[in-house]
Amino acid sequence: MKTKTIEKPQLSNIEPLLQKSNIRPTAMRILVYKFLLENEAAKALIDIENHFAKSDRTTLYRTIKTFEDKGIVHQIDDGTGTAKYALCEEGCNCEIETDLHLHFHCKICDETICLTDHKIPQINLPNGFSAENANLVIKGICDKCSC
Amino acid sequence: MKTKTIEKPQLSNIEPLLQKSNIRPTAMRILVYKFLLENEAAKALIDIENHFAKSDRTTLYRTIKTFEDKGIVHQIDDGTGTAKYALCEEGCNCEIETDLHLHFHCKICDETICLTDHKIPQINLPNGFSAENANLVIKGICDKCSC
DNA sequence: CTTGTTAATGCACTTCTGTTGCACTAACAT
């Protein structure tokens, strides 16, 4: 399978990367960013809380909100009822709602991943309807669980 | 635009219709069914609660759950965070997860409707991924709000 | 028509996620 090689930021580069997006690189923020970077799957707030058991729920909540506001993280609604978050790839335009990549939710491992290279196809709507944004979640079994 | 005429059940036919699906036609259930039938848009539990202010939340909650279990109502996750419910059309196979129609959420009137005639197009997934279900919500402005 | 069983209803309570107010503390520029 031919997969596009995506240049992931190096762990050591997190600090300037945050600064580039006008986010003060506090210790907590660097750790949360690192956590998201190390995980392919999108994470829910509760996952981040569990990983940083010592930290306060609110801080993590606001950290993610900051990341989202500054456009380096996007929220995913995968139908499980709890919001997931994933780092935006380079050049992601999710903040202007035109980056219509789709998401895959595996019913075995219960993880949600971005299929960044797969865009949502054009949909013909009935007369009078105008689309501005779209959310497509495919559910099934992921590559890791299908052997 | 050429719209398919859908035969909606008559209000007077609700009782036998529920019985056909092995649902005891209690007064409450008939009213809830009628409410869903009279609304084009999918309704959240809170909408049903507000409409039947005299009734208990739990009863309405379990009524909808029953409808869902018996396959006459399907749940819609439109990204607003609260689940919406809509009657299944005749021949809807949502319970076996193959009825992949899409949903439209209007950001003006905040209503969600089923676009029953619009199916989700085939998506090519990466190797190793198998799809079983899909959920596509388009957000924008609906016909009623776009004048 | 009565009776017994099963299902539906209503109330109270709990859980989970998301969110805000406020005091305290750390970061950074001057």
Added chain:
DNA sequence: ATGTTAGTGCAACAGAAGTGCATTAACAAG
């Protein structure tokens, strides 16, 4: 070094979803 701004932690709240249990209604069998 110091003052302002931003980040953190605690508590509390809000909304939706779900459960336990006692009461009541529905319905089939006698």
